[in-house]
Amino acid sequence: MNTRSPGPIACRSCDLHDVCRLCGLIAIGEHRTMQRTGALRTIRAGARLYRAGEPAHSLFAVRQGMLKTVDVGTDGEERIVAISTPGEVLGTEAFGMRVYAHDVVALQPVVCCELPLSLLSDQYVRVRELAVALISLLSRASKPRIALARGSIRARVGGLILDLARRLEQRGLDGQRFSLGMTRQEIANLLDTRIETVSRAIQKLSREQAIDVDGQWVTLRSLRPAD
Amino acid sequence: MNTRSPGPIACRSCDLHDVCRLCGLIAIGEHRTMQRTGALRTIRAGARLYRAGEPAHSLFAVRQGMLKTVDVGTDGEERIVAISTPGEVLGTEAFGMRVYAHDVVALQPVVCCELPLSLLSDQYVRVRELAVALISLLSRASKPRIALARGSIRARVGGLILDLARRLEQRGLDGQRFSLGMTRQEIANLLDTRIETVSRAIQKLSREQAIDVDGQWVTLRSLRPAD
DNA sequence: CGAAAAATTGATCGACATCAATCTGTGTGG
DNA sequence: CCACACAGATTGATGTCGATCAATTTTTCG
Numbered sequence: 001m002n003t004r005s006p007g008p009i010a011c012r013s014c015d016l017h018d019v020c021r022l023c024g025l026i027a028i029g030e031h032r033t034m035q036r037t038g039a040l041r042t043i044r045a046g047a048r049l050y051r052a053g054e055p056a057h058s059l060f061a062v063r064q065g066m067l068k069t070v071d072v073g074t075d076g077e078e079r080i081v082a083i084s085t086p087g088e089v090l091g092t093e094a095f096g097m098r099v100y101a102h103d104v105v106a107l108q109p110v111v112c113c114e115l116p117l118s119l120l121s122d123q124y125v126r127v128r129e130l131a132v133a134l135i136s137l138l139s140r141a142s143k144p145r146i147a148l149a150r151g152s153i154r155a156r157v158g159g160l161i162l163d164l165a166r167r168l169e170q171r172g173l174d175g176q177r178f179s180l181g182m183t184r185q186e187i188a189n190l191l192d193t194r195i196e197t198v199s200r201a202i203q204k205l206s207r208e209q210a211i212d213v214d215g216q217w218v219t220l221r222s223l224r225p226a227d
Numbered sequence: 228m229n230t231r232s233p234g235p236i237a238c239r240s241c242d243l244h245d246v247c248r249l250c251g252l253i254a255i256g257e258h259r260t261m262q263r264t265g266a267l268r269t270i271r272a273g274a275r276l277y278r279a280g281e282p283a284h285s286l287f288a289v290r291q292g293m294l295k296t297v298d299v300g301t302d303g304e305e306r307i308v309a310i311s312t313p314g315e316v317l318g319t320e321a322f323g324m325r326v327y328a329h330d331v332v333a334l335q336p337v338v339c340c341e342l343p344l345s346l347l348s349d350q351y352v353r354v355r356e357l358a359v360a361l362i363s364l365l366s367r368a369s370k371p372r373i374a375l376a377r378g379s380i381r382a383r384v385g386g387l388i389l390d391l392a393r394r395l396e397q398r399g400l401d402g403q404r405f406s407l408g409m410t411r412q413e414i415a416n417l418l419d420t421r422i423e424t425v426s427r428a429i430q431k432l433s434r435e436q437a438i439d440v441d442g443q444w445v446t447l448r449s450l451r452p453a454d
Numbered sequence: 455c456g457a458a459a460a461a462t463t464g465a466t467c468g469a470c471a472t473c474a475a476t477c478t479g480t481g482t483g484g
Numbered sequence: 485c486c487a488c489a490c491a492g493a494t495t496g497a498t499g500t501c502g503a504t505c506a507a508t509t510t511t512t513c514g
Binding site: 152153193194196197200215 | 502503504510
């Protein structure tokens with residue numbers, strides 16, 4: 001099975017693009033493609049990008065692959081709070097908290113850009129436009145995410161697939177055919193249900209021709225919102 | 228029944244405090260209480276503070292009372308996404324989006340402070356400390372909220388009550404005895420369940436001495452997290 | 455190939471949804 | 485003040501979707 005992770009994406013379709021550019025991390029020429037000078041970081045599948053409570057030192061932008069944001073309760077049980085796709089930014093809570101709020105783990109081989117908070121903080125007090133860009137970024141990140149763990153299981157699984165499709169498409173990736181990037185167990189955790197239930201729901205969508213399924217790979221057929 | 232809404236709170240325990248102060252909207256004297264010069268706004272129960280898609284012109288800080296943030300789906304059905312308590316800020320998505328992302332409706336008589344975006348934008352590019360405060364505010368707002376609509380109904384209702392108690396206490400209000408401020412129907416909507424189920428869950432907690440209940444009024448007894 | 459992890463499938467059970475009736479409190483007009 | 489209407493809340497009976505338990509099958513990977 002093809003296990004390639006989605007991406008890499010172009011800098012111009014990244015949420016951190018303006019901030020990076022104004023930090024001088026990428027230079028854009030009219031007649032040539034962009035040039036990166038920022039710090040790239042690669043993470044293997046299953047490895048942790050950062051940990052809840054750990055002193056925050058950087059923002060991260062996902063260039064390739066997907067990650068899960070995990071909330072570990074007082075009792076040690078893990079709940080997947082969100083999935084990050086290429087072009088999205090992780091660690092935005094760092095400015096206010098000084099520590100990361102969650103564990104973030106790569107679902108696949110991931111490549112991301114690391115933007116040190118010290119660099120940002122130094123520059124945004126001098127570069128007016130950078131402050132504007134940073135405020136815009138954080139403002140957009142403060143919008144509550146779509147609640148996937150609501151309604152019937154059918155609605156949750158369908159909603160997750162459509163949400164991923166929309167987000168991938170937004171970044172110029174293939175939103176018609178893509179890998180969920182998660183085990184059934186992880187999907188079940190994210191959607192607050194059980195692995196067997198996820199399996200059956202996906203089979204059902206497949207039987208109804210709403211999607212085609214091959215392991216973690218999904219092809220959209222007739223799946224529509226509010227199905 | 229006593230239907231007073233929680234608050235008012237002191238400016239110093241408001242999330243917007245630093246931002247307001249640096250905007251010159253409040254002046255703090257050593258030997259006297261703070262003095263407000265910002266714009267207050269009162270909203271009667273059931274009235275809308277703002278609407279999804281409407282051009283955003285202000286941030287709001289809740290001084291007294293509670294509000295619900297409502298997501299209206301494409302099919303017109305309403306889902307309550309969050310509850311705001313005194314001291315919290317609404318409209319933080321406005322910097323990035325230029326329009327509000329949700330409907331926000333007062334659950335009770337509400338008093339809030341209105342902070343025009345134009346004033347903020349004018350000043351943060353000149354006042355370095357204001358940009359810092361604003362970035363800190365938005366950063367904290369970007370942390371995902373606790374998912375209340377997960378787990379058993381018992382866990383959801385208990386989680387909601389404990390969450391409200393914690394947030395009220397954080398602002399110097401009474402977290403031991405307070406009004407839920409919502410009808411059973413609104414609680415059901417927020418927790419993704421049905422009104423009868425909410426009613427039964429609350430009765431059960433009451434019978435088990437975890438809480439005392441009188442209509443919307445709740446007194447905490449032995450209710451603990453992860454119950 | 456063989457072992458371990460992931461996924462599927464089936465049978466049964468239970469928590470919550472649904473439908474329906476009743477109760478409680480609150481405001482209104484006679 | 486009382487009768488009434490209405491919304492909110494509770495209570496009961498029954499149905500159903502998803503949880504749980506258990507057994508295989510499929511995939512992954514050393």
